[in-house]
Amino acid sequence: MSATRQDKTSPDRLAGLSYLNPAAPEPWASFVEQIERVRPYLGSLERWIETLKHPKRTLIVDVPIERDDGTVAHYEGYRVQHSLSRGPGKGGVRFHPDVTLNEVMALAGWMTIKNAAVGLPFGGAKGGIRVDPASVSKGELQRITRRYTSEIGIVIGPDKDIPAPDVGTNAMTMAVMMDTFSMNRGGTATGVVTGKPIALGGSLGRQEATGRGVFIAAREAARHLKLPIEGARVVVQGFGNVGGIGAQLFHEAGARVIAIADHSATLVNEAGIDIPAALEHAAAYGELAGFGGAASLDLEAFWRLECEFLVPAALESQLTAERAAGVHACIIVEGANGPTTPAADDVLRERGILVVPDVLANAGGVTVSYFEWVQDFSSFFWTEDEINDRLERIMVGAFGAIWKVAQEKQVSLRTAAFIIACHRALEARAERGLYP
Structure with missing residues (x-):
């Protein structure tokens, strides 16, 4: 990584380049390995699996x-x-x-x-x-x-x-x-894009949807493990639209967010960080650097903090096998896309740490994007309460279905999610056939 790319940049670069691990596998290689792990569960649909690798x-x-x-x-x-x-x-x-x-x-x-x-x-x-x-x-x-x-x-x-x-x-x-x-x-x-301003056909609740979905997924995982959220310690990497909203919802539910991080700072306060104040600071200055409500922490020490919930909500390939070996969390809830490598998945599973995968945990954003797309087609818009209620039903239903498959087949939640998804995608591929 060149030195010039580690200069201070905009807040849009959520977790910044300091989080990137050049030793991590390429994202596409991780995806293909995740697909391969589902092969034994596909039955007759296995003949179509290569379509997911191209x-x-x-x-x-x-x-x-x-x-x-x-x-x-x-x-x-x-x-x-x-x-x-x-x-x-x-x-x-x-x-x-x-x-x-x-x-x-x-x-x-x-x-x-x-x-x-x-x-x-x-x-x-x-x-x-x-x-x-x-x-x-x-x-x-x-x-x-x-x-x-x-x-x-x-x-x-x-x-x-x-x-x-x-x-x-x-x-x-x-x-x-x-x-x-x-x-x-x-x-x-x-309807060509979603996530638009409200005045242009955007949907109420869209901006908060991904972070809200992360919290719903965390809550459902905690419910299955009989782990109370009130008083639980939470560590969040990434403090943008996903990590920031997720941290706020944990805070509102009575959890103790003890560490947060973005591209500019890694901060810890074992007594609990004032999340509304941190969000206000980040909005005013574009970064967490300079926030006075917590102490600075070494990046690698961040991953080793003892907590009930660890939420990687920055970029992909953050949790490598080496970092996974030092994690002290009960539940990892993936707010980012692809933050955990396949090798790290194996380490975490061996250590008995539950991982709620990205393809479930951060699906709140695309779910409300779907609502926005539907509303644009009909030119009929729902209230924010209606949006949140519909999001809740879909997320809870999806979590329950994935949890059931994981228990029945004795696999991780990620593999269970991929089993369900690959069956749906490959069944559609098979039914459509090949043209010409």
Whole structure:
């Protein structure tokens, strides 16, 4: 990792580069290994398993823009549609200086599994641009977004592939994408993206949905283990839209959030951190650095803290086998996509630590994105209470189904989720057949 890439950057880079482990396996290799672990449980559908190891469509685009100083800069962008067997592609768009095709392929694959695991009528997709949002002006960022949207416009659409926010992007990014797609099409297409501002057809509750889903998944896991949340110690890596909201909901439920971390700081307070104050500080300064309600902590010591809940909510490949060996948590709830390597999964299972996998734990965001998509098609919008109630039902139902399979087959929750999802995705593939 070059020194220049560890300079201070924007808050959009949730956990920052200091968390990246160059020794961790490539994300796509992790995804393929997770698929292979399900092979023995597929029965006659095994003949189709290779379709999950080959993305349906991979688009690499050049994104040239004129910068504010008159020079022309080029950025590399991607949109990967991993599977469209069960419906349109669905997955976020990531703006980050370390975005690679390998990463986007894996993220698209995990979206296929996630959507199928919770029963949403979507396939899996993902996109990204290799750019640091902090290195460009607001105008340049808008031009990058518009050019990227124009370049991938041939593969996206309300009934083809629906992007959403991810690391480094937000509701305004989606507004620009929707406007660009609509202008090129010659008519407003609100359903082409989700996670939009409310005024443009966005859904109430969408911004908090992923963090809320993480908390629901944690609560359900705790219920099955008869572990009370009130008074429980919680450690959260990543303090953006997922980790921050998740920490707030734990705090409101009476848990004691003892450590939090983002790209700028790793903080601990065994008595419990004032999460509302930390969120206010992060909103004001764009980072946790300088927050006075906790002491600094060494990064590796962060992973070894004794707690009931550990929530990795930053980037992928954070929990390696080495780090997993030192974890002292009862339940790990994956707020990020792919934060635990397969080797770490094995270590945690041997040690009796329950892992609630990303494809279940962070499915709240895409679930409410589904609600937004449905509302846009019907031009009829629900209240936030209705959104949260529907999210609760889907998350609790999915958790219960995955828990049952895990118990029946004596496998991890991740493998159970993949068993359910792969059966759904491959059954759709088999029923559709091959054309021509």
